Amino acid sequence: MNTAFRTPTAYEEFCTTTYRLLLDCLSRPGTIVQLPSVEFLAVPTDLIAGSTTNPFCLAACMSLVDQETSMVLAAAGGWVAEHHPAAAWVHLRTNARRSAASESAFACLWDVASLALLPSLSHGSLTFPERSATAFCAVDVLSESGTWELSGPGIQTTTALGISNVTSEQMGYIQASRSSFPLGVDVFLVDATGKCVGLPRSTRIVRSRTS
Amino acid sequence: MTEQHTNIYNFGFIDEDSKREVRRQLLKAVALPGHQVPFASRDLPIGRGWGTGGLQITMAIIAASDTLKVIDQGDDESVNAVNLRRLLTRTTGVSTTVDTQAATIIQTRHRIPEEQMREDQILVLQVPMVDPLRWVEPNLERATVMHGEADYGRMWVYMYESVIKAGDIRIATQYPVIVAGRYMMDTTPIPRWDVLRLHNADHLSLFGAGREKRVYAVPPYTTVEPLEFEDFRFKTEYAEGQRCHRCGATNTFLTGHFVKSTGNDEPGHWVTSCSDASYCDKQMVAQGWTEAQE
Amino acid sequence: MGYIAARGGTQAILNAELLVEYMRLHAASDPIGIDQIRDQMRAAVGRAMNEGALYAPNLAALALKQSEGDSIDASFLLRAYRSTLQRVMPTIPARGVDIRCQRRISASFKDIPGGQMLGPSTDYQIRMLNTLLMHESTADVQRILKEYDALIAQHADTDERAGYFPKVVDYMRAEQMVPFVRDDEGAEPFDITRTALTFPCPRSARLQSLAQADTGCLLTYAYSSVRGYGDAHPTLAELRFGALAIAVTHPLTGEPVCIGEIVVTECEIVSKAHSVAHNQERPYFQLGYGFTFGHSEVKAMSMGILDSVLSQAKRNGLSGESGPAANEEFVLLHSDGIEASGFTAHYKLPHYVTFEADLKVLERAVDHVESDALNPHAAHATTAKERL
Numbered sequence: 001m002n003t004a005f006r007t008p009t010a011y012e013e014f015c016t017t018t019y020r021l022l023l024d025c026l027s028r029p030g031t032i033v034q035l036p037s038v039e040f041l042a043v044p045t046d047l048i049a050g051s052t053t054n055p056f057c058l059a060a061c062m063s064l065v066d067q068e069t070s071m072v073l074a075a076a077g078g079w080v081a082e083h084h085p086a087a088a089w090v091h092l093r094t095n096a097r098r099s100a101a102s103e104s105a106f107a108c109l110w111d112v113a114s115l116a117l118l119p120s121l122s123h124g125s126l127t128f129p130e131r132s133a134t135a136f137c138a139v140d141v142l143s144e145s146g147t148w149e150l151s152g153p154g155i156q157t158t159t160a161l162g163i164s165n166v167t168s169e170q171m172g173y174i175q176a177s178r179s180s181f182p183l184g185v186d187v188f189l190v191d192a193t194g195k196c197v198g199l200p201r202s203t204r205i206v207r208s209r210t211s
Numbered sequence: 212m213t214e215q216h217t218n219i220y221n222f223g224f225i226d227e228d229s230k231r232e233v234r235r236q237l238l239k240a241v242a243l244p245g246h247q248v249p250f251a252s253r254d255l256p257i258g259r260g261w262g263t264g265g266l267q268i269t270m271a272i273i274a275a276s277d278t279l280k281v282i283d284q285g286d287d288e289s290v291n292a293v294n295l296r297r298l299l300t301r302t303t304g305v306s307t308t309v310d311t312q313a314a315t316i317i318q319t320r321h322r323i324p325e326e327q328m329r330e331d332q333i334l335v336l337q338v339p340m341v342d343p344l345r346w347v348e349p350n351l352e353r354a355t356v357m358h359g360e361a362d363y364g365r366m367w368v369y370m371y372e373s374v375i376k377a378g379d380i381r382i383a384t385q386y387p388v389i390v391a392g393r394y395m396m397d398t399t400p401i402p403r404w405d406v407l408r409l410h411n412a413d414h415l416s417l418f419g420a421g422r423e424k425r426v427y428a429v430p431p432y433t434t435v436e437p438l439e440f441e442d443f444r445f446k447t448e449y450a451e452g453q454r455c456h457r458c459g460a461t462n463t464f465l466t467g468h469f470v471k472s473t474g475n476d477e478p479g480h481w482v483t484s485c486s487d488a489s490y491c492d493k494q495m496v497a498q499g500w501t502e503a504q505e
Numbered sequence: 506m507g508y509i510a511a512r513g514g515t516q517a518i519l520n521a522e523l524l525v526e527y528m529r530l531h532a533a534s535d536p537i538g539i540d541q542i543r544d545q546m547r548a549a550v551g552r553a554m555n556e557g558a559l560y561a562p563n564l565a566a567l568a569l570k571q572s573e574g575d576s577i578d579a580s581f582l583l584r585a586y587r588s589t590l591q592r593v594m595p596t597i598p599a600r601g602v603d604i605r606c607q608r609r610i611s612a613s614f615k616d617i618p619g620g621q622m623l624g625p626s627t628d629y630q631i632r633m634l635n636t637l638l639m640h641e642s643t644a645d646v647q648r649i650l651k652e653y654d655a656l657i658a659q660h661a662d663t664d665e666r667a668g669y670f671p672k673v674v675d676y677m678r679a680e681q682m683v684p685f686v687r688d689d690e691g692a693e694p695f696d697i698t699r700t701a702l703t704f705p706c707p708r709s710a711r712l713q714s715l716a717q718a719d720t721g722c723l724l725t726y727a728y729s730s731v732r733g734y735g736d737a738h739p740t741l742a743e744l745r746f747g748a749l750a751i752a753v754t755h756p757l758t759g760e761p762v763c764i765g766e767i768v769v770t771e772c773e774i775v776s777k778a779h780s781v782a783h784n785q786e787r788p789y790f791q792l793g794y795g796f797t798f799g800h801s802e803v804k805a806m807s808m809g810i811l812d813s814v815l816s817q818a819k820r821n822g823l824s825g826e827s828g829p830a831a832n833e834e835f836v837l838l839h840s841d842g843i844e845a846s847g848f849t850a851h852y853k854l855p856h857y858v859t860f861e862a863d864l865k866v867l868e869r870a871v872d873h874v875e876s877d878a879l880n881p882h883a884a885h886a887t888t889a890k891e892r893l
Contacts, residue, residue: 003300003301003302003303003304004219004220004301004302005220005221005222005223005224005301005302005303005304006219006220006221006222007222008222008275012222012227013274013275015227015230015231016230016272016273016274017274019234019271019272020272020274022238023234023237023238023241023272023415024415026238026241026242027241027415027428027430027431028330028430028431028432064231064234064235064238065231066227066228066231067228067592068228068231068232068251068699068700069231069235105235125359126359126360127355127356127358127359128249128355128703129243129246129359130236130239130240130243130246130248130249132239134235134238134239152391153244153391153430153432153433153434154241154430154431154432154433155432156411156432181393182243182246182393182394184242186238186239186242200241200242201242201243202242202243202244202391202430219589220589221589224588224589225588225589226588226589226590226591227591228591228592229588232699249700249701249702249703250701251697251698251699251700251701252701253588253698254581254584254585254587254588254843255585255588256582256585258581258846258847258850258851259843259844259846259847259848259851260844260847260848260849260850260851261847261850261851261854263847283854283855284855284856284857284858285858288514288515289514289855290514290517290518290854290855291514291854291855292514293514293515293518294514294518297515297518320854321856321858321859322858339848339851350834351703351704351834351838352704352705352834355703355704377866377869377870377873378869378870378872378873378874378876379866379869379870379873380866381866381870382866383859383862383863383865383866384858384859384862384863400856400858400859400862401858402858402859402861402862403862422844422847422848424701424702425701448861448862448865450865464858464861465861466857466858466860466861467857467861467864468857486857486858486861
C-alpha cells in the first residue's frame with residue numbers, strides 16, 4: 001500500500017514514546033515506567049544555580065508543551081522568574097506561553113521542596129475540572145514498595161509506592177491536591193534514573209499500615 | 212488517495228501541536244474517569260461523524276512500532292473500518308492485524324472485541340454523541356453544570372418513566388453508566404452486551420468525539436456501573452439459547468443478516484452470527500474449518 | 506466466505522473512487538482549468554474559502570473542480586487540508602477602514618462621508634438569463650476587455666487614496682448612536698481551532714464560528730429572526746467589498762511587513778434600540794459585524810444580523826430572548842456545514858449492531874404492551890410484532 005508521510009524527527013519520536021509511557025503510568029497509578037534517554041536534548045545540569053536539574057523530568061514535561069499552552073518552573077520551594085535563563089531555555093525549545101503559576105497548565109518542580117507550591121497551581125472548577133495544572137516533580141529514587149499505599153481508578157486493590165526523599169509534610173501537599181475531587185492537580189514523579197510514576201487526582205494516597 | 216500524494220503529511224496526518232492538544236486532554240480524561248474533556252478537534256479528510264474523534268486519538272498516540280486493528284460493527288472488513296485503516300496506514304506505515312490478541316491499539320465503532328483485552332492494549336472508541344444527559348438536557352451549558360454538580364436526578368426520572376412505559380429502559384445503545392462512582396458517561400453506541408465489559412477491565416479505554424470536540428476515558432480497573440433500579444435490573448441483549456449460526460458460539464453479540472440461497476428454489480433466509488467477525492473466524496478455524504470448506 | 510454481508514470493503518471503496526472520477530469525465534467535454542474556476546466562479550470560490558476557513562483561491566478552485574461544484578464538499582476538502590498546515594504566526598489585526606473598496610454602500614443615510622459607491626453589484630440587475638453567454642468566445646472576451654481598457658484609461662483615478670473611505674460606524678460612534686466596543690474579553694481573541702468551544706463563549710468565538718459557518722444556514726437563522734421568530738430590526742450601516750492588505754510582525758525587526766492582499770466583504774448592521782436597557786445604561790443601537798473572504802454579501806449580512814441578535818440576547822436586550830436565532834449555543838453548534846453534513850451523512854454507515862440492540866428493546870416493549878391485557882394499544886402492538 002502507498003504510504004504518504006515523512007519520517008518523524010528524533011524529538012517527535014521522543015515525544016510520542018514519552019507520551020505513551022506517561023499515559024500508561026497515569027492510567028495505572030503506582031506502576032513505574034522507565035522514560036527514554038534524553039541525551040539528545042543536552043539539558044545543562046546547572047540551568048538553575050544551586051539546584052540539580054533532572055533532565056528526564058524536565059524533558060517529559062516539555063514533551064507536552066507547545067505554543068498553545070503554558071509552563072512554569074520551580075526550584076528550592078520558589079517559582080522561577082519569567083525571564084530567568086532556565087525559563088528562557090525552556091521557552092526557546094517549546095514556544096510555551098508565559099503565564100502566572102496560578103494559570104499555568106504545566107509546572108516542572110526541580111525538587112520535592114517545591115511540592116509546597118502545589119496549592120498555588122490551578123485546580124480547575126466544578127464545570128471545567130480539566131482546566132487544572134499538571135505538575136512534574138523530580139525525586140531521588142522511586143520504588144514499587146515502601147511507605148505509601150495507593151488506591152483508586154487504575155489500581156486493582158491497592159499498590160505500594162516508595163519515594164526515597166519525600167517527607168510526610170511534602171507528601172501532604174500531593175494528598176491535599178486531591179482532597180476535593182474532581183478538582184485537583186495531577187502529578188508525575190520522576191526519579192534521577194528516569195523512572196516515572198503518575199498520580200492522577202483520582203488516586204488516594206495514605207501511609208501504608210505495614211511500613 | 213492516489214499516487215499524486217507525496218510525503219507532505221506529518222506522521223499520523225495531524226501536525227505535532229495538534230497531537231499534543233489531544234495528548235494533554237487525554238491525560239486529563241484519564242485523571243477524571245468518565246468526565247468529558249473539551250479538545251480542539253481538527254478537521255480530518257474523513258467526514259464529521261465518521262470517526263474523526265477516534266482517529267485523532269489514534270493519530271495522537273500511535274508510534275511506528277504499534278500494531279493496529281480497526282473494526283466497525285465488530286468487523287475488520289466493514290467499509291468504514293477499511294477506510295479509516297487506509298488513512299492510518301498510509302500516514303503512519305504501521306502494521307495492521309485482524310487478530311485482537313496481536314493488536315496494541317484497537318480502534319472501534321459500536322463494539323468491544325469479544326476476546327478479553329490485556330493490560331498492554333489500548334481500546335479507542337469512536338463516539339457520536341458524548342453526553343448521556345442529552346436525552347434530558349440538550350443545552351451544553353446547562354448539562355455541563357449538571358455534571359459538575361453530579362446532578363443526575365432528571366436522568367433517573369427518564370429511566371424510571373421508560374421502565375413504566377416500555378417495560379424496559381428505552382436506551383438500547385449509548386447506555387448511560389456511572390464511572391468510578393462519580394461521572395455519568397455515554398458508552399457510545401456499543402450494545403448493552405459490551406457495557407459490562409468496560410467494568411474493571413484490564414485495558415485502557417479512550418473515547419473520542421471529533422464533531423462534539425470531547426474526549427473521555429475509562430482507566431483500567433475502574434468501576435463502570437450501568438444505571439439500573441433495585442427492582443429493575445440492567446439487561447443485556449442476551450437471549451437464552453442464542454447461538455451463532457456460523458461458529459456456534461453461545462456467548463457473543465449476534466447480528467442478523469440475510470443468506471442467499473445456494474440452490475434455485477429456496478429464496479434465502481435470515482440467520483444470526485457473531486458481529487465480531489475475526490473472533491467468529493478464529494472459532495471456525497479452531498473447529499477445523501478452512502475458508503474453502505465454507 | 507459468503508456468510509457476512511457487506512464484507513470485502515476494500516475493493517468496493519476503490520471501485521467507488523473510479524466511478525466518481527468516471528461520472529465527472531464521462532461526457533468527454535473539455536476539462537475545466539483551475540484558473541477558469543478561480544476567475545469566473547468567484548462566488549463559488551469565495552464560499553469554499555469562507556466555509557473551508559482557508560484563504561487560498563487556487564486551492565479553492567481545485568476543491569470545486571474535485572467536488573464537481575458541491576460547496577460543502579469543496580469547503581470540506583479545504584478544511585481537511587488546513588489541518589495539515591503548521592501554524593506559523595498570527596497576522597497583525599487588520600481594520601475594515603483599510604479596505605481598498607470597489608463597492609461601498611450604506612442604507613442608514615442618504616449621503617455618507619466619502620459617498621455611496623454601487624460598484625460591481627447584481628442588486629439592480631434584471632435577473633433574466635443572458636443567452637449571449639451560451640456562446641461566449643475568446644474573441645468576445647478580448648473585444649470586451651479592450652473596451653474596458655479604454656474606459657479605464659479615460660477614467661483612471663491617479664489619487665492613491667482612491668477607494669479608501671471613512672467608516673460609517675465611526676461616525677455613528679462619534680454621534681453616540683452605537684457604543685464604543687467594550688474590550689471586556691482581553692486583547693487575545695478566542696480561537697475555536699485551537700481551543701474547544703465551550704459555553705458561554707466570548708464574542709470573538711461567536712464571530713469566528715459564524716465566519717466559517719454554512720452560508721445557507723446563517724441565511725435561514727438571520728431570516729427567521731427578521732421575519733418574525735425573533736426581534737431583529739436591522740439597518741445596514743455599511744457594506745464594503747474590496748481588497749485588504751494583511752501584515753505580520755517581522756520576527757527579527759519587529760516591524761510590520763505586508764504579506765499580501767485578500768479580497769473581502771465587510772458589513773455592519775445596527776438594530777433598533779429596545780426599551781431602556783437594564784441597570785440604567787445609556788440606550789444605543791446594537792451593532793452587529795459580518796466579515797467574509799471574497800464577495801459574499803448575503804453571508805456577511807446574515808452574520809452581521811445574527812451577531813447583533815446574539816449580542817442583544819446576551820445582554821437581555823431582546824424581549825423574551827425570542828426565536829431560535831437568539832440562542833447562541835443552538836446557532837453556533839448547528840451552523841457548521843461540514844459538521845452538519847458529515848453527521849447527517851454518517852447514517853449511511855453500517856448500524857447493524859445498534860439496530861440489533863434497538864430491535865431487542867422493541868421486542869421487549871411489544872411484550873410489555875401485550876402482557877397488559879387492559880391496554881387499548883395491544884392490538885397495534887401485535888401488528889408491529891408481526892411485521893418483525
